[in-house]
Amino acid sequence: MKTANRTSPPIPRRVVRRSLSTPLALAIGDEEPLGPPWQVSPTSSQNILTSLNREDIEKRLRRYGALLFRGFAPTMDEFKSLTAKFCEYFISYPGEHRGRVANETDIQTVDVKKVRIRLHSEMSYSPMRPDLAWFFCVVPPKEGGATILCDGIAMADAMPPAVKRWLAGRRLRFKTDVGPRTWQKMFGCKTIAQLRNVIRQRSYKDTAVIGDRIRIDHLTAPLAPTKYGKRVAFCNNLMLHRGMQTDVYFADGSVLPDSIYDELVRVSDGLTVEIAWKSGDVLMVDNTRMMHGRRTVLDDERLVLTRFGS
Secondary structure, three states, X not given: OOOOOOOOOXXXXXXXXXXXXXXXXXXXXXXXXXXXXXXXXXXXXXXXXXXXXXXXXXXXXXXXXXXXXXXXXXXXXHHHXXXXXXXXXXXXXXXXOEEEOOOOOOOEEEEOOOOOEEEEOOOOOOOOOOOEEEEEEEEOOOOEOOEEEEEHHHHHHHOOHHHXXXXXXXXXXXXXXXXXXXXXXXXXXXXXXXXXXXXXXXOOOOEEEEOOEEEEEEEEOOEEEOOOOOOEEEOOOHHHHOOOOOOEEEOOOOOOOHHHHHXXXXXXXXXXXXXXXXXXXXXXXXXXXXXXXXXXXXXXXXXEEEEEEO
16 A cells, blocks of 8 residues: 555644553453553554554454554544444434534544543443444644543452442433434434334344334443453443433432442542543544543644444
8 A cells, every 4th residue: 555645644742641552462362451452553564554454453452442553643544444444334423512524424523522521431321332432633632631441341340249239230221212313413314214224234222213213212231241252341321421411320210329439430540541642543442341531621622533333
């Protein structure tokens, strides 16, 4: 592949507060709850992101839960090609506060507000939950705005037995009706026939098309096996949705007690790591294992794009 005409985002000067430059391990085994994502850097023979071996990347993702590709400086087309290498289809987040990318139906900015965002798994409450969450840093923040990650396997292992028992005995319920404006944005389709085809092809459970709306009534477990392995992870939206008006609640009508929430925060705080973004970084996240969030944004220049797929 020729590289002479490749263009990359400018790399502004900044101070990296924490290095995640752990060298790649040669041995690939089962899931290993380490916390930080494993950094993948270019070599003399593999300096283009799309030239990386798919099987090797999948093995590393299965082991570590997240991969940070740094130093490749990909173009938008290369980011799209990489994500399409691992995902058969994509879904857009239907909520507000996300910018659209010109001529793209399923690539968005992260939440454009500056507030801190608690740890969560993207759309984990829904039957449309994507397996992978991708992030592409075009312009890194000068201050604040770091993305945070927490390994749900490590969190499930570290939480007190009483907390684990309380969670294991419950289910989360997501019950809502989705109107045309929302499902058109999510799936990039316009007609009811196209919508039915998407639901059938992707085998979405607990969904029914009624008139021009989708009715969803879906149960999920707070503790569940990951997509790419057998170990149980705490990977959901419980902490994010606490105290918010939401369609996600416990199926038995119970609420998250303060004591349980405090323990979840304590355990996750001890396992959370920051991604101090550099221009051109690409982050690949197992959305069934790793929760992500954000520190408060302190400047207006940060531009990070997302793509969610399965």
